[in-house]
Amino acid sequence: MDFKNDNVGIELLLAHMNIGDIIQAVEHLHLYSEREDEESGVLFEECLSQDEMDENEETLGGLVSHVQNRGKVQYGTVSDLLAFVNMVSNTSPSTLTELQEEIGVLLNKSDMVIKDGRYRIDVDVLLFPWRLTYKAPGSGHIPKGSFGKVHLAQDTETRKRMACKRIPLEHFKPADVEIQARFRHENIAELYGALLWEQSVHLFMEAGEGGSVLEKLESCGPMREFEIIWVTQQVLRGLEYLHSHNIIHHDIKPSNIVLMSAKAVLVDFGLTVQMTEDVYIPRDLRGTEMYMSPELVLCRGHNTKTDIYSLGTTIIHMQTGSPPWVRRYPRSAYPSYLYIIHKQAPPLEDISEDCSPAMRGLLERALERVPLRRSSAAELLHEEALHPSREDQPRCWSLDSALGEGTHPLLRQQSQMTDSTQDSSSLYTEDSGPCRRKGSLYIDLGALAGYYNFVRGPPTTEYG
Helix, strand or coil: CCCCCCCHHHHHHHHHCCHHHHHHHHHHHHHHHHHHHHCCCCCHHHHCCHHHHHHHHHHHHHHHHHHHCCCCEEECCHHHHHHHHHHHHHCCHHHHHCCCCCEEEECCCCCCCCECCECCECCCEEEEEHHHHCCCCCCCCCCECCCCEEEEEEECCCCCEEEEEEEEHHHCCCHHHHHHHHCCCCCECCEEEEEEECCEEEEEEECCCCCEHHHHHHHHCCCCHHHHHHHHHHHHHHHHHHHHCCEECCCCCHHHEEECCCCEEECCCCCCEECCCCCECCCCCCCCHHHCCHHHHHCCCECCHHHHHHHHHHHHHHHHCCCCCCCCCCCCCCCCCHHHHHHHCCCHHHCCCCCCHHHHHHHHHHCCCCHHHCCCHHHHCCCHHHCCCCCCCCCCCCHHHHHHHCCCHHHHHHHHCCCHHHHHHCCCCCCCHHHHHHHHHHHHHHHHHCCCCCCCCCCCCCCC
């Protein structure tokens, strides 16, 4: 006769609990049992509020789920992924400290290979510090989010390249995952999965091996206007999608825009919120100082228009190579820009001198101080500045064809240089805008020799 054990789940839970915890739990139950006898029928449940009982039940359920799936990485849906990250967030760190194997949920079934319920770091997937993927990392900047560092990851079997953001467990929150998992768009970095291992949450997502806009600025100097136009179009498409769902990104800036061969995507959704009313009133200050809108600084309520203002400041950074305010108000003398933004916004004085009239008009509408008069993402997408004629925005010659011919005079000049990284940095100083633009062109040509893997211009399909 076969016997069915109905207590398998409890036995599995006890097998993974610390014996000291079990003894302490029994002592607590015994104490409450004695109190119940003394107080003539006062039940243990009555000693707790309903909210406390619900919280305890939720934590216990999460713990049981954690134990049952210990050491298991599995493919799943977006709902499975969100349930996993919520469980991680609600489980006490002491419980997760004893974790001996990785656990997680992966959405990408084609490019990420799970073996025996495991996806092991440095075995099944390799992580590389992002700076090591470039032979010339510029100032040594490594892309960072609100918390945690971004690495380049590669699946050892499929050779799929991804970005992996490692967030310490104490700083992780479900918001880091929720928006990116629930909302899919071409200009939002696709989330491939989440893994818990060694007290850190590893978020795997679409990789932009062209680096971030900030990396390009630090390595190449200010961007040319046709590049700015292309990046702005990509960002506005992503913002239009987010704003249509009442989602505020809250941290639009060069380091959160990642370049790919045919598109640019938004990353880092740790500060993102979805509004339930017309105005979002924050409990804390969200964003990065130099790119904040005046209404966000006041913390009295704002909406999706704050992202548009941040995009305007980002365009200024792309034009000049520096964030707004910092040239006129050096960080050494002004440790905080919040008061300056509140009193003097918008930073129209920081717009590049060689900015075209159409782009200046776009910036004035994006940086409008009053949110109600500020243009939306959908409106800016139809701006004249983003749809220049061939005469106003001449195409760059094809880098691929030039590489094949090898006869272009600029290429010959490039081949005569011994060290493109060293020489290019001497072409400009912090205060010489035109020279920095010359350096930018030189670094772009250096990419032909394999020194950089940056995106240098818009796809030909859009500027055909």
